[in-house]
Amino acid sequence: YLFGKKRATDVAHMVWKHIVQKGDTVIDATCGNGFDTLAMLNLVSDDSRKGYVYAFDIQKDALDKTLLLLEESLDSNKKQLVKLFNICHSKMEEVVPTNAPVRLVAFNLGYLPGGDKEIITRSETTLLALEAAKRIVIPGGLISIVVYVGHPGGREELETVETFAAGMSVEDWICCKLGMLNRPNSPIPIFLFRR
Numbered sequence: 001y002l003f004g005k006k007r008a009t010d011v012a013h014m015v016w017k018h019i020v021q022k023g024d025t026v027i028d029a030t031c032g033n034g035f036d037t038l039a040m041l042n043l044v045s046d047d048s049r050k051g052y053v054y055a056f057d058i059q060k061d062a063l064d065k066t067l068l069l070l071e072e073s074l075d076s077n078k079k080q081l082v083k084l085f086n087i088c089h090s091k092m093e094e095v096v097p098t099n100a101p102v103r104l105v106a107f108n109l110g111y112l113p114g115g116d117k118e119i120i121t122r123s124e125t126t127l128l129a130l131e132a133a134k135r136i137v138i139p140g141g142l143i144s145i146v147v148y149v150g151h152p153g154g155r156e157e158l159e160t161v162e163t164f165a166a167g168m169s170v171e172d173w174i175c176c177k178l179g180m181l182n183r184p185n186s187p188i189p190i191f192l193f194r195r
């Protein structure tokens with residue numbers, strides 16, 4: 001089911017579909033323009049079952065864009081299932097309820113498409129957020145990370161994610177990396193950590 005998907009984010013979405021269930025709580029660690037948030041909400045909720053998306057971004061602009069997309073795409077009842085936070089994703093544990101069955105934490109690293117390219121995810125806070133995600137994902141759940149390497153700081157962040165993955169316990173986690181091998185300058189690796 002991976003082939004036929006040209007964009008890394010579409011590949012990630014396909015994998016989420018096989019893991020996330022209706023009624024789950026999921027986390028969009030980098031909501032940006034809101035496309036991932038919307039896709040996640042459609043995975044956790046339908047007319048009869050409610051799931052929740054906790055979505056984070058340090059840019060108010062990004063949250064406004066996400067909100068607009070949700071308003072255009074959803075009725076107001078469904079929109080309320082998305083909780084938006086203008087805080088760093090490393091603080092996710094401060095706002096996600098401790099008893100929530102978090103089955104997915106998704107990261108889409110880098111800068112906001114169409115926004116300020118200087119505002120990027122940074123290795124130090126990405127690492128803190130990955131550690132938080134590792135603590136809160138339930139067994140059977142997934143941490144998904146799409147990494148862009150073309151901008152300054154991108155390669156360093158990739159190394160941070162790879163080092164983090166290499167340190168995950170073999171008993172508790174399966175850690176995989178997918179990459180577009182015929183795009184050597186822009187492989188857009190996707191990391192999938194299944195608990």
Ligand code: SAM
Nearest residue numbers: 030031032033034035036057058088089112121
């Ligand atoms: N998932 C988004 C979408 O579907 O449109 C795209 C995300 S974009 C590649 C990365 C986003 O991460 C940017 O909007 C940026 O503001 C945000 N970001 C950067 N550092 C962050 C942090 N420490 N915590 C949360 N979000 C952060």
